[in-house]
Amino acid sequence: MDAYLALETGEVIVGRGRASGTATGEVVFTTAYTGYEESLTDPSYAEQILTFAYPLIGNYGVRADRFESTQIQPTAAVANEFTAEVVTWFDEQGVPAMDHLDTRALVTTIRDEGAMRAAMVVGDDVTAADATAALETCVPMSAHTDIGAQVTTPTAETVGDGDIDVALIDCGAKGSIVDALVARGATVHRLPYDTDAATVADLDPDVLFISNGPGDPRTFTAAEALVGAYAGETPIAGICLGQQIVANALGGTTAKMTFGHRGVNQPVLDLATDTVIMTTQNHGYTVDEPGDTLAVTQVNVNDETAEGLANDELQILTRQYHPEAHPGPNDSLGFFDAVLAMAR
Numbered sequence: 001m002d003a004y005l006a007l008e009t010g011e012v013i014v015g016r017g018r019a020s021g022t023a024t025g026e027v028v029f030t031t032a033y034t035g036y037e038e039s040l041t042d043p044s045y046a047e048q049i050l051t052f053a054y055p056l057i058g059n060y061g062v063r064a065d066r067f068e069s070t071q072i073q074p075t076a077a078v079a080n081e082f083t084a085e086v087v088t089w090f091d092e093q094g095v096p097a098m099d100h101l102d103t104r105a106l107v108t109t110i111r112d113e114g115a116m117r118a119a120m121v122v123g124d125d126v127t128a129a130d131a132t133a134a135l136e137t138c139v140p141m142s143a144h145t146d147i148g149a150q151v152t153t154p155t156a157e158t159v160g161d162g163d164i165d166v167a168l169i170d171c172g173a174k175g176s177i178v179d180a181l182v183a184r185g186a187t188v189h190r191l192p193y194d195t196d197a198a199t200v201a202d203l204d205p206d207v208l209f210i211s212n213g214p215g216d217p218r219t220f221t222a223a224e225a226l227v228g229a230y231a232g233e234t235p236i237a238g239i240c241l242g243q244q245i246v247a248n249a250l251g252g253t254t255a256k257m258t259f260g261h262r263g264v265n266q267p268v269l270d271l272a273t274d275t276v277i278m279t280t281q282n283h284g285y286t287v288d289e290p291g292d293t294l295a296v297t298q299v300n301v302n303d304e305t306a307e308g309l310a311n312d313e314l315q316i317l318t319r320q321y322h323p324e325a326h327p328g329p330n331d332s333l334g335f336f337d338a339v340l341a342m343a344r
Contacts (some may be wrong), residue, residue, distance in 0.1 A: 001124055005049075006131035007076065008111065009115035015101035017122035019090035022130075022303035023076035024138035025049045027118035028284065029107045031263035035327020036086070037066040043073050043172030044240065044282045046214040047144055049118050050074040053107050053263075055324030058083030068326065073151070073214075076120045079103060096122045114258040115141075115284055141284065142256070147215035148172065148193035148223075155192070156199075162186045164343050167205035169195060169223050171241055172213030176326035178233035180336045182208075191244075194222040197229045207235040207343040214323065216242035217254050217285055224249040231293075235315035239338040240283050243309060243318035250316075251291030257305075260284035261321075262326035266295040267301035268321060270308070276301060279321035280328030286320065289316075294318075315342050 001017025007027065011297035029051040030039055036057045039050065057079040061169045072089070076096040080103045090097040098120060110116070119134035121127075130182065151172035160182035166243070168178065181188050189203055208230050210223050215225075222240070227236060227249035238246045244254045268279050287306040290296055294316065298308030307320045322328065323335035 001122055002126050003122040003129035004126060004128045005098065005213070006119045006135040007102050007109065010120065011109070012105060012128045012131055012327060013101055014128070015098040016270050017098055019095060020066070020084050020099040021076075021094060021136055021164065022121050023096045024117070024119045024134055024269070025047065025075040026115050026284070027051060027110060028115045028260060029053050029253055029264060030098040030282070031265060032327060033264075037062060038068050038075065038327045040072050041067040041281075042078065042174055042282060043069050043071045043072040043211050044214050046147060046151050046172065047077045047110070047141065048074050048214070049076045049111070049120060051078040051103060053103060055080035055103065056083070057081070058086030061085050062089050066326075068176060069151075078106065078120075096120050100124055107239070110259050116196055121171050126318045136144035142178060142216045144215050145206060145219045146328045148213060148220055151213060151287035153190050153195040157190050157246055159190065160187045164207065164340050165203065165205045166190065166209050166212060166343075167191060167200050167203050168209045169193060169226060170231075171211050171220055171223055173211035174324060176321070177211060177239060178322040180324045180333070181340070184336055184340050186340060187327065192210075193220060195226070196222065196224055200226060201229070205234060207237055207339060209339070210236070210238040210245050212282070214241070214271065216256070217248055220245050224294060231316065235342045237342075238318035240320060240322060241285075243320050245313055245317065246286055246318050247287040247290055247309060248292060252287055252294060253287040253289045255289070257286050259282055266321060268307045269300050269301050270298050272297060277331035278324075278329040279307070280325055280333055283319045283320065296339045317342060321335070
């Protein structure tokens with residue numbers, strides 16, 4: 001099959017079609033060598049075309065017990081080479097995919113020009129013109145004003161039977177976050193992204209937890225309102241998008257990054273201990289200014305962006321990276337212990 005990827009720069013990249021279809025989205029890249037199953041099922045990749053910097057994807061198969069959600073989340077996927085088993089998975093889920101292109105050059109373009117709108121067409125009779133035409137229908141990430149509806153749990157559900165009640169606001173939560181909390185003795189009430197304060201009040205949780213998710217944090221107004229309502233009343237935690245939502249709710253500001261952090265090799269400096277931990281990350285926005293309420297406790301070694309925020313008096317603790325470490329190093333798993341200790 002033929003395959004074409006049209007970029008906002010005007011470039012059209014030619015490759016080998018592996019799974020047919022047409023898709024649009026923001027093209028991004030991950031530097032992870034492994035964990036392609038987790039990456040492909042991470043809801044934070046919604047409305048994005050995921051490019052793998054590592055050349056061979058699929059060399060250890062596809063296992064459902066590694067999935068972070070029930071489906072492939074990116075609109076399309078790109079690699080230098082996909083194995084047959086991964087291609088079968090793409091076909092089953094109707095996700096277009098292409099390979100046999102210079103992904104090094106594509107990653108360099110994204111790094112230099114920034115994450116951008118893109119369109120992929122794959123099929124027996126598609127053309128470069130088809131990809132360019134599809135690109136005209138692609139909207140920027142900031143225009144997806146209700147992206148949370150695509151990735152949240154449709155109804156409230158409860159997992160676990162521990163001594164700490166966690167109200168997890170599901171803005172696109174990875175399954176491993178729930179697993180990490182349950183494994184440490186929590187009962188997790190997984191709630192839709194637009195849950196209101198009255199519903200949370202009925203649960204009377206020990207901690208309010210804002211999850212990761214896709215898109216611009218400023219569009220998650222309901223979760224932001226919850227943080228404002230419960231700050232100082234209930235301990236609050238957040239991961240990735242959750243950190244950004246907490247910052248926006250408490251006087252901080254967020255901004256879109258040029259190409260974001262996506263991979264399992266991001267070094268983070270803890271300012272209190274002066275130690276570096278390796279982290280898993282997947283985000284295109286960052287906390288630009290934390291405001292007067294929150295203090296920056298951790299920073300990215302590469303670009304000094306905020307990786308951790310806290311307010312001990314209000315009992316608030318957040319991380320920009322993914323401490324559940326699926327995929328990735330286990331350096332940061334202690335975050336969940338700290339959150340539950342704060343709640344206790």
